[in-house]
Amino acid sequence: MKKFRFVLVGSGNVASTYIKAVSNVPELEIVGVVSRSGKSPAGGEDLPVYTELEAVDIEFDAVILATPNGCHHDGCMSAAALGKHVFTEKTLALTREDMDEMIRVCKEKSLQLGVAFQRRTAPDNIIVRNMIAKGELGRVVGCELTVNFWRPQSYYDNSNYRGNLKLDGGGPFVQQASHNIDLYVWFFGLPEELHAFTGTFLHKMEGEDYGAAICRHRDGMIGTIIASTASKPGFDAVMTIHTEKGTLVLEGDRITSWQIEDMPNPSAEPAKELHSGAATNAVTSTIGHEILLKDFAEKCINGGKLIVSGEDARAASELILRIYGK
Ligand SMILES: NC(=O)c1ccc[n+]([C@@H]2O[C@H](COP(=O)([O-])OP(=O)(O)OC[C@H]3O[C@@H](n4cnc5c(N)ncnc54)[C@H](O)[C@@H]3O)[C@@H](O)[C@H]2O)c1
Numbered sequence: 001m002k003k004f005r006f007v008l009v010g011s012g013n014v015a016s017t018y019i020k021a022v023s024n025v026p027e028l029e030i031v032g033v034v035s036r037s038g039k040s041p042a043g044g045e046d047l048p049v050y051t052e053l054e055a056v057d058i059e060f061d062a063v064i065l066a067t068p069n070g071c072h073h074d075g076c077m078s079a080a081a082l083g084k085h086v087f088t089e090k091t092l093a094l095t096r097e098d099m100d101e102m103i104r105v106c107k108e109k110s111l112q113l114g115v116a117f118q119r120r121t122a123p124d125n126i127i128v129r130n131m132i133a134k135g136e137l138g139r140v141v142g143c144e145l146t147v148n149f150w151r152p153q154s155y156y157d158n159s160n161y162r163g164n165l166k167l168d169g170g171g172p173f174v175q176q177a178s179h180n181i182d183l184y185v186w187f188f189g190l191p192e193e194l195h196a197f198t199g200t201f202l203h204k205m206e207g208e209d210y211g212a213a214i215c216r217h218r219d220g221m222i223g224t225i226i227a228s229t230a231s232k233p234g235f236d237a238v239m240t241i242h243t244e245k246g247t248l249v250l251e252g253d254r255i256t257s258w259q260i261e262d263m264p265n266p267s268a269e270p271a272k273e274l275h276s277g278a279a280t281n282a283v284t285s286t287i288g289h290e291i292l293l294k295d296f297a298e299k300c301i302n303g304g305k306l307i308v309s310g311e312d313a314r315a316a317s318e319l320i321l322r323i324y325g326k
Contacts (some may be wrong), residue, residue, distance in 0.1 A: 003029040004325035006087070007056055008041065009075050010034070010066030011049075013281055014089055015041035018064050018293075021286035025294050041066075062112075062300060064293075067090055069174065070167035073098035076113065085300045087114040087293065091178045091320070092313040094169040097147050099317060103310040113252045114296040115313035117182040118288025122253035123268030125183055128241070132187050137218070137260065138244025145184055145228040146174045147177035150234035150279050156205045163205030171207030173198070173320050176277055177227035180237045182308075183250075184315035186224065187241075190315055191215035191223060196323040202230040204316045213323045225323070234279035 008030050008278055015033070019041055022028045032048045033040060034056065040049055041266035050056050053063065053075070061065060073093040076086045086106060090136055095098045106113040119125055126243040131137050161167035167177055198211030209230040215223040236252035249257035258265035283289070295307045306312075 001027070003027060004062070004300065005031045005035060005060040006062050006064050006293075007032045007060045007084075008047075008051065008064045008066060009038070009042070009053060010260060011039045011041040011044075012066065014283060015066040016043050017045035017283040017286055018066055021133055021309075022287040023294060024286060025290050028293055031058055032056055034063075046087055048268075053082065054142045061085060062087060062296070068096050068167040069159050069169050070161075073102055075247075076102045076104065078286075080109055080111055083109065083111070085114075085296070087112075089116045089118070089250045089298050090182070090313060091174055091317050092310060093317065095176070096321065099310070099314050103314065106310065112296060112300045112306060114292060114299075114312035115308045115310060116289060116292060117179060117308045117313055117316070118238065118292055119140060119179045119183055119253055120186060120308055121288045121291040124250060124255045125231075125253055127266050127268060128248065128250060128255065129183075129187050129265070132241075132243075136263075137241075137246075140188065140221045141193070141242040142224075143184065143205060143224075143242070144224050144240045145177075145190060146235075146239075147172065147180050147237045147239070148226065148228045148231035148235045149176050149277060151203075151229040151231045151281075153203055155229075155281070156203055160175055163203065165205045165206045168207060168261070170324055171198070171200070171205060171209050171211075171231075172227040172229045173208065173211060173323050174317075176281075177225070177237070178316055178320060179277070180239065181225065181227075182313065183239065184223065185315040185319055186312070188217060188223065190319060193218045194319075194322050196325070198324070210325065224275055236278050 022030050040132045063079040065088040072088045079086045156163045193216040196213035198208035203209045210228045239250040246260035256265040
């Protein structure tokens with residue numbers, strides 16, 4: 001059977017996650033790496049390395065963009081110009097204009113644009129999302145999302161871009177909490193009104209290391225979103241949802257409290273844990289990436305809607321841009 005072939009762009013932390021994830025899916029393979037420095041990602045030392053995508057002289061079907069947030073737009077444009085499908089790491093891009101161009105160009109060229117918001121593959125997140133969408137929990141009153149992570153100063157210092165505005169796009173709202181903000185907009189949609197405060201307290205960096213947003217939705221629901229990399233020693237992300245039928249808590253992608261009247265806890269008891277991210281950026285489980293990549297390859301071949309498309313991922317960035325007052 002012919003495998004679906006990826007070229008991996010980037011050779012850092014998350015690039016090695018892709019080496020591992022793809023090796024676990026028999027239908028997929030990585031055939032080459034693009035790295036400006038000529039460096040191989042951990043685990044991918046045998047792959048041919050190119051310094052730019054245009055120089056790749058082997059056949060491939062799609063790129064995986066494992067470069068900083070501010071590089072995703074250019075990487076997508078280069079791949080689309082070569083007629084290749086694009087699977088990009090989150091966040092999609094750092095401006096509305098860049099995101100819209102990525103979505104438009106891929107659509108015009110009939111290319112798939114997938115985004116690695118892997119928390120949408122976690123069974124308990126899917127269950128809660130479907131119950132809200134079907135109205136099974138009644139009216140949603142409010143949601144408190146807290147992403148209280150910790151990163152030492154060395155996390156920012158050991159990189160030429162982490163926490164900066166041009167390439168990372170800011171601090172924990174755009175970087176660590178973007179996954180949870182993606183779940184928030186997937187569950188509840190974008191708010192009508194938003195007020196936010198951000199500050200930089202414990203780190204030397206351009207972006208924020210702590211902030212809070214309060215949102216009001218069209219139906220009156222009130223949401224609060226906290227994002228932090230200044231919360232020692234780092235805690236799992238928690239989403240508490242208050243509804244007409246009762247309250248539930250999602251913690252690290254699992255339902256950890258189910259106080260909903262007359263309904264048994266529907267928790268799927270996920271087979272494998274997703275990565276928590278509370279105190280490290282190393283992706284410890286690749287199961288979410290594997291599900292998204294397999295879905296992406298199938299839809300590139302046969303067409304159809306991706307689990308997380310560019311349009312889907314744009315909503316989280318839209319909310320984050322509003323939090324940043326942009
Ligand atoms: N889905 C997840 O759970 C998850 C986890 C971690 C990171 N990420 C995302 O993956 C992407 C990469 O993150 P990472 O942790 O692998 O970063 P990293 O710094 O470890 O690696 C970035 C790679 O991009 C390359 N690069 C290309 N252009 C660059 C430039 N102009 N400046 C700096 N580096 C450049 C670097 O050489 C390096 O190979 C980011 O978009 C991040 O948001 C996602």
